[in-house]
Amino acid sequence: MDKWTDLVKARMRELKVTQENLAERIGVTQGAVGHWLREEREPKLRVLNQILVEVGLPPLQMVFPARTAEDSGTYSVSGNPTTVTGADGLQHELYFRYPVLSWTGLDLGSLPADAVRQSTDYQAQGPAFWLRVEGDAMTAPLGVSVPEGMLILVDSGVAAAPGKLVIVRASGSMATTFRQLIEEGGQRYLKPLNPTYPKTLCTEQCEVVGVVVQALMKFL
Structure with a gap:
């Protein structure tokens, strides 16, 4: 995706938000939203940030000036996929915000809006x-370690493969487990990083909820 409109339209599809819904939330007409998403007109930066927030994306944050010879009048990603260039000729750093969920009752089909x-x-x-x-x-004790209290980011759109850290659950169950997916002798196993815990066979009943793509420790 190389434009802010692509990001917004993708999130609208994911959240099942229509142009009418979005227009009502930010206090404009559906026609205005349609013009912006079709790139026939450009919203002011303040309105663009309203749109981003309403679909669960963070507002744009200016990081440094980068005026071009000609102002293209678009918001497009160039180089770093988390940096966008605005109609004002400035580059903004783009961040994404995802909900912090509980291990119990994890339901990707109904992510809470108030999380x-x-x-x-x-x-x-x-x-x-x-x-x-x-x-x-x-x-x-050595190598990759993900201790208790660390926040892990799980992406359900990444394909699970041996070596990746995954969140899994048995088919039909809501109980989830965090393990490393490995393959030995043609069989897949769920391996704890702590060697004092046993590995378990990952059968056809093993449903991969998502792949862990990032981890961070918060002290407050």
Whole structure:
């Protein structure tokens, strides 16, 4: 995606928000929203930020001036996919905010709109959310370690492959588990990073909810 309109339209599809819904939320006409999304007109930066916030994206933040020879009048991503160039000729850093969810009752089809959200520069490929690690099964004495209390970002749009850290659950169950997916002898297993815990077979009943793409520790 190379324009802010692509990001917004993708989020609208994901959240099932219509142009009429969006127009009502930001106090404009549906026709105005249609013109902006078709790139026939450009909204003011203040209105653009309203749109971004309403679809669950963070407002644009100016990071440094970068005026071009000709003002293109568009907001487009160039180089770094988290940086956009506005109609004002300035570059803005783009952040994404995903909900922090509970391990119990995890339902990707109904992400709560009122959930606490955590920012990141990662642009998810599918519905994404944060979880706070519980227990020490993924705490390793050496190498990659994801200790208790760390926030992990889970992207349901990333394909699971051996070596990746995944969130899984048994088919028909709401109980979720955080493990590393490995393959040995043609079989897939769920491996804890803590060697004191046993690995388990990942059968056809094993449903991968998403792949862990980022982790951070918050002290407050």
